[in-house]
Amino acid sequence: MPVKLVVVLTTIVSLLFLEHKFPFFPFQNSFRARITNNFELGVVNSIASSIWTIAISGYVVNNRSPHGIIAALPSPVIAGILAFLILDIYMYFWHRMMHRLPLAWRFHRVHHTDRSMNVSTAYRFHAIEIISSSIPKLALIWWLGISGNFVLIYELVFTVIVALHHSNLRLPGAIDRLLAYVILTPNYHRIHHSQLVAETNSNYSSVLIWWDRIFGTYHFRPDIENIQLGVSDEVRELNIWQSIVLPILPVED
Numbered sequence: 001m002p003v004k005l006v007v008v009l010t011t012i013v014s015l016l017f018l019e020h021k022f023p024f025f026p027f028q029n030s031f032r033a034r035i036t037n038n039f040e041l042g043v044v045n046s047i048a049s050s051i052w053t054i055a056i057s058g059y060v061v062n063n064r065s066p067h068g069i070i071a072a073l074p075s076p077v078i079a080g081i082l083a084f085l086i087l088d089i090y091m092y093f094w095h096r097m098m099h100r101l102p103l104a105w106r107f108h109r110v111h112h113t114d115r116s117m118n119v120s121t122a123y124r125f126h127a128i129e130i131i132s133s134s135i136p137k138l139a140l141i142w143w144l145g146i147s148g149n150f151v152l153i154y155e156l157v158f159t160v161i162v163a164l165h166h167s168n169l170r171l172p173g174a175i176d177r178l179l180a181y182v183i184l185t186p187n188y189h190r191i192h193h194s195q196l197v198a199e200t201n202s203n204y205s206s207v208l209i210w211w212d213r214i215f216g217t218y219h220f221r222p223d224i225e226n227i228q229l230g231v232s233d234e235v236r237e238l239n240i241w242q243s244i245v246l247p248i249l250p251v252e253d
């Protein structure tokens with residue numbers, strides 16, 4: 001979709017520039033190879049999911065249930081707000097499930113093996129996770145009768161916020177705290193990428209931080225710069241092939 005592609009590319013280029021200009025963690029030489037690997041994974045995911053997404057989401061959006069709760073609402077504003085909240089809460093519970101179910105964690109762990117964070121981390125996912133996350137979401141969109149425009153608006157906001165909170169951009173602390181009344185900010189997401197299990201099992205929200213506050217998974221620590229990023233049981237710099245096969249390899253429990 002051209003609008004989404006323009007937003008994705010503009011967001012990536014802007015944040016790559018900003019995070020190099022104002023880095024939170026000092027940049028290391030290994031960043032460059034890691035960024036390349038992450039974007040390669042992003043391209044693989046796009047190819048793997050594009051046929052599926054274009055074919056299925058096009059069908060779902062064009063044939064959504066006319067009797068769905070959202071489709072039946074008389075006010076498009078209320079319908080739009082509700083659609084946004086529902087899609088975001090879906091992502092919260094999906095993400096929480098990826099951490100709590102051992103089989104799901106095998107795939108989501110690929111994302112968390114990044115030992116640094118930058119805008120490319122937002123694209124470091126296993127294709128199986130990307131495709132499987134869209135199945136219940138598309139069913140939800142069909143069942144509730146959410147229009148394609150509302151889905152697109154959510155996806156554009158999601159793209160920008162997720163790229164922002166994975167970036168290595170140093171926002172002034174006061175601005176990060178102010179934004180964190182509404183959205184999940186880089187500092188909160190850095191805590192989610194901590195090697196400490198108690199911290200990685202927190203701050204699951206994608207766009208609105210309210211879900212973590214409501215469902216008791218909100219966590220903050222002031223010394224963000226001391227966080228060890230990554231997962232403690234995988235210290236290799238994974239290339240694209242190692243990332244793809246990682247979920248089927250034995251994990252030390």
Ligand SMILES: [Zn+2]
Binds near residue numbers: 095099108192
């Ligand atoms: Zn996670």
